[in-house]
Amino acid sequence: MATLQNFSAMLNQYIPNSLLREALIKRDYFLSNCKKDNNWLGGTLIVPFEGARPSTVKIGGLPSVANIRQGVYVRGEITSQPEAWGSLKFFEKDLIQHGKVNEQSLVKLLPGEIDSLMGYFKNSLSLQFTNGASFMALNVDGTSGGVAGVLRIERAELGANVVIKDNNSNALQGWIGAINVNTNLITLYSDAALTTVLDISAFTVAQAAKIFFDGSESASNQFTSLKASLLSAANGGSTNLYGQAKTAYPYLQSINVNGASWTSTNILEKSLDAMIAVRNKGKGMADKIVCSYTVFGYILAQLQAEKGAFRQASDMKANQYGWTEVNIIGPKGQATFVAIQEMDDTEMFILDMDAITIYSNGFIRKRVGPDGLMFYTIRQTDGYQYIVDICFYGDLVLERPSRCGIVYGLPFPA
Numbered sequence: 001m002a003t004l005q006n007f008s009a010m011l012n013q014y015i016p017n018s019l020l021r022e023a024l025i026k027r028d029y030f031l032s033n034c035k036k037d038n039n040w041l042g043g044t045l046i047v048p049f050e051g052a053r054p055s056t057v058k059i060g061g062l063p064s065v066a067n068i069r070q071g072v073y074v075r076g077e078i079t080s081q082p083e084a085w086g087s088l089k090f091f092e093k094d095l096i097q098h099g100k101v102n103e104q105s106l107v108k109l110l111p112g113e114i115d116s117l118m119g120y121f122k123n124s125l126s127l128q129f130t131n132g133a134s135f136m137a138l139n140v141d142g143t144s145g146g147v148a149g150v151l152r153i154e155r156a157e158l159g160a161n162v163v164i165k166d167n168n169s170n171a172l173q174g175w176i177g178a179i180n181v182n183t184n185l186i187t188l189y190s191d192a193a194l195t196t197v198l199d200i201s202a203f204t205v206a207q208a209a210k211i212f213f214d215g216s217e218s219a220s221n222q223f224t225s226l227k228a229s230l231l232s233a234a235n236g237g238s239t240n241l242y243g244q245a246k247t248a249y250p251y252l253q254s255i256n257v258n259g260a261s262w263t264s265t266n267i268l269e270k271s272l273d274a275m276i277a278v279r280n281k282g283k284g285m286a287d288k289i290v291c292s293y294t295v296f297g298y299i300l301a302q303l304q305a306e307k308g309a310f311r312q313a314s315d316m317k318a319n320q321y322g323w324t325e326v327n328i329i330g331p332k333g334q335a336t337f338v339a340i341q342e343m344d345d346t347e348m349f350i351l352d353m354d355a356i357t358i359y360s361n362g363f364i365r366k367r368v369g370p371d372g373l374m375f376y377t378i379r380q381t382d383g384y385q386y387i388v389d390i391c392f393y394g395d396l397v398l399e400r401p402s403r404c405g406i407v408y409g410l411p412f413p414a
Contacts, residue, residue: 028126029290029323029340030226030396033353040081040359040394047076047242047397051249074249076242081361082223084392086121088113092384120157121390124213125223126342127155129396130349132225133217134165134210139184142200142209146174146188150211153184154341161214164188164200166207171217174198186211226349226356229398230254230406241401254398255281255405259348262410267295268302268328274407275335275350284352284403289337291348294413296324296339303328345412350405360394367391 051072056063090113127135136156140149142164150156156179165171174188177197188198203209215221231237232246235256239245246252257274271289278286291299303326323340343349366374367389376387398404 028122028129029338029342030126030129030356031358033288034396035354035357036363037357037359038361038363040361042081042361042393045078045081045359045395045397047078047399049074049076049249049251049399051251072249074244074251076244078224078242078395078397080220081393082221082395084121084125084223086117086390088117088388088390090386090388092386117390120160121392123155123157123342124216125392126340128213128216128223128225130225130340130342131227131344133219133222134212136186136211138203138205138209138211141205142203144199144201146177146197146200147185148188148200148203148209149184150186151184152344153179153181153186156186156211159192159194161192162188163212163214163217164203164209165212165217166203166209168207170202170207172198172200172203173214174200224395224397226351226396226398227344227347227406229401230256230349230404231408232256235408241398246401250402252401254401255350257350257405257407258409259407260409260411262407264298264412265302265305267298271299271337271348271407272328272335274348274405278350278403278405282352282403282405284355284400286350286352286404287335288351288353289335289348290343290351291337291339292343292345292412293324293339293341294345295343295348295410296337298412299328299337300326346408346410348407348410350407352400352403355398355400355403357397357399358394359397360392363394364390364392 051074052069054069054071056068058067123135136150136152138148139151142148148164156176158176158179160176161173162176163171163173172188174190175192175194176186177189177194178185178187180186188200190196190198216223228238229241232253233239237246241252244252255274255278257277259270259274262270275286275289278284323338325336325338327334327336368374369376374388376389378385378387
């Protein structure tokens with residue numbers, strides 16, 4: 001028990017909650033820049049809003065009492081709290097090879113493990129906050145040999161536990177056992193040991209087959225995504241927001257701009273036009289235009305080509321954790337373009353960051369058992385293993401949808 005207690009003390013010293021929280025925040029644009037409320041303890045989260053404000057005005061005299069319209073206040077809600085878990089595993093043999101199980105042996109292994117875990121944990125959260133539950137879509141039909149072509153191959157992780165699912169509710173669990181970044185092909189296996197390929201010939205592009213994180217294929221487990229929140233139902237978004245029909249209240253309707261006719265040579269001007277439309281209709285201060293690096297490249301190219309009409313307001317800021325910003329001033333105003341890896345090429349978000357809040361129950365935390373230990377011990381014939389779990393209970397809430405907008409249907413890459 002002395003070793004176990006020492007190990008617990010090491011976890012407490014070298015994986016403090018503040019380190020986990022800081023590591024995750026730095027790796028996610030929205031977690032870094034959105035407002036955060038860490039007091040959602042679970043259960044139903046109430047999202048109240050003003051469906052209609054008092055609007056009775058009469059010119060030339062008093063309005064009749066019967067014609068006076070009061071404000072309409074609506075109770076929106078998120079009925080359950082989504083959660084995500086990340087896990088680390090340490091083998092006792094790895095630890096004792098550096099001496100006894102103590103601070104020196106653990107500190108040699110821990111930094112790399114934390115960095116790797118947080119990178120993947122960040123991807124899982126950020127992809128769901130931006131695009132939704134699935135993170136890759138098939139563009140080549142699956143085969144009996146487990147092979148399928150996917151969009152955004154860079155999101156695939158070797159050994160990841162995933163679920164492939166289509167619009168016909170067919171679903172299979174698998175593990176990514178091979179990734180070819182040049183041909184955009186992945187190979188799925190039916191077991192974590194990667195010994196048997198998974199027959200995915202039933203999953204096709206025509207059936208809109210997609211790849212999900214394990215568990216996120218279930219609607220009851222999904223986080224709220226900005227794409228579904230911003231898009232109208234007619235454009236592929238959700239019908240309701242926080243239990244209320246979007247069409248019932250202008251407050252719930254974000255400004256949708258069709259980008260199907262945009263090109264790589266007019267995207268900068270069109271983006272600023274869309275931002276002005278969002279500001280005019282939404283009455284907020286939407287000045288952040290979030291896009292993929294593909295779209296960002298077109299914007300920078302046009303900025304260089306048209307220096308007479310547009311100019312860079314400040315030096316471009318590249319964040320080492322995965323996003324790049326540039327402030328641009330043109331005839332129609334100033335905007336900050338933000339490129340993040342998690343964005344799809346077909347959409348751009350036009351955001352008032354004050355309209356978005358991350359609600360959680362303490363943000364990132366270690367799992368601590370009733371006995372006070374921060375790890376779980378597994379004894380097997382091949383030795384002892386120590387499992388360390390971290391969790392996030394919470395969700396992203398678009399509190400003022402009408403202040404934000406989205407460009408959809410972009411025809412990129414060109």
